[in-house]
Amino acid sequence: MFVLDERLQGDTVFIGRFPLCQVLLMNDRRYPWVILVPAQSNVFEYYHLALKDRQQMMSESVWLAEKMADYFNADSMNVAALGNVVPQLHVHHVARFETDTAWPAPVWGHSAAEPYSEEEKQARVKEITQLLESHLISGDKVISEDTERDFIYW
Amino acid sequence: MFVLDERLQGDTVFIGRFPLCQVLLMNDRRYPWVILVPAQSNVFEYYHLALKDRQQMMSESVWLAEKMADYFNADSMNVAALGNVVPQLHVHHVARFETDTAWPAPVWGHSAAEPYSEEEKQARVKEITQLLESHLISGDKVISEDTERDFIYW
Numbered sequence: 661m662f663v664l665d666e667r668l669q670g671d672t673v674f675i676g677r678f679p680l681c682q683v684l685l686m687n688d689r690r691y692p693w694v695i696l697v698p699a700q701s702n703v704f705e706y707y708h709l710a711l712k713d714r715q716q717m718m719s720e721s722v723w724l725a726e727k728m729a730d731y732f733n734a735d736s737m738n739v740a741a742l743g744n745v746v747p748q749l750h751v752h753h754v755a756r757f758e759t760d761t762a763w764p765a766p767v768w769g770h771s772a773a774e775p776y777s778e779e780e781k782q783a784r785v786k787e788i789t790q791l792l793e794s795h796l797i798s799g800d801k802v803i804s805e806d807t808e809r810d811f812i813y814w
Numbered sequence: 815m816f817v818l819d820e821r822l823q824g825d826t827v828f829i830g831r832f833p834l835c836q837v838l839l840m841n842d843r844r845y846p847w848v849i850l851v852p853a854q855s856n857v858f859e860y861y862h863l864a865l866k867d868r869q870q871m872m873s874e875s876v877w878l879a880e881k882m883a884d885y886f887n888a889d890s891m892n893v894a895a896l897g898n899v900v901p902q903l904h905v906h907h908v909a910r911f912e913t914d915t916a917w918p919a920p921v922w923g924h925s926a927a928e929p930y931s932e933e934e935k936q937a938r939v940k941e942i943t944q945l946l947e948s949h950l951i952s953g954d955k956v957i958s959e960d961t962e963r964d965f966i967y968w
Contacts, residue, residue: 705880705891706879707876707877707879707880707883714876718860722868725860726859736897737859737897738894738895738896740895740896741891742894744918744920764898764923765898766896766920766923769924
């Protein structure tokens, strides 16, 4: 059974579900930063996903990256699966700007996160939820580890 | 027409071709580090690729990551598209070890590359070429921007 890694849970705010992934907001007010975690147990690398789930992962990731890039008018999208600290597969999507704190260095390992204030956090969660709402789904429609299918959800 | 970014060209050694991507070795002796560059013009983000090419990209990337992880017995594979410095889409695949220089920080922006000696470079290129040879293809079989197809090459 899938359980979100404790550290990811502590560092993020839950936004909702795509068919395969949990959608999480990184609690760092300096960057629009969304993390996708495929909700399957024992997945540490892309290649641990079944072929159809890899394709679903790619679809969800690419759709998210394009939405974020357009909406935030990003100079670059950083899309990365690292896993050095948290082994559970999670894919970062960070909208980057030539004016941001870490540019052009990566955000990971650059400096400590600056958490959102409670008010900022609520506003950002609402904003991201609205941005993604066409593809956020409710609990009974998610892909479980046992969902047999031969198609990609979008 | 596809032209490899000059900075990528300067920082890497050409290994060969997958159907979609150029396969490049990063010239940094501290990490097994392979970069895939889809050989298409004007592609800066994943979502600039056509759907079939995204799936091909994913297939090539996942296959490479698994090969590298197994062969080098990596503690983690870092797979990332950043593009803050070089906008042309290129996907890093870095085999990471708990004992490596930058661990657990990312390798990008950590410290200057340590180039291979000529002898080391030749040995590493040979090693990676042998590792990937089942999927390296010759020039007349590559996917061009005009290749019409409705399948993934592997």
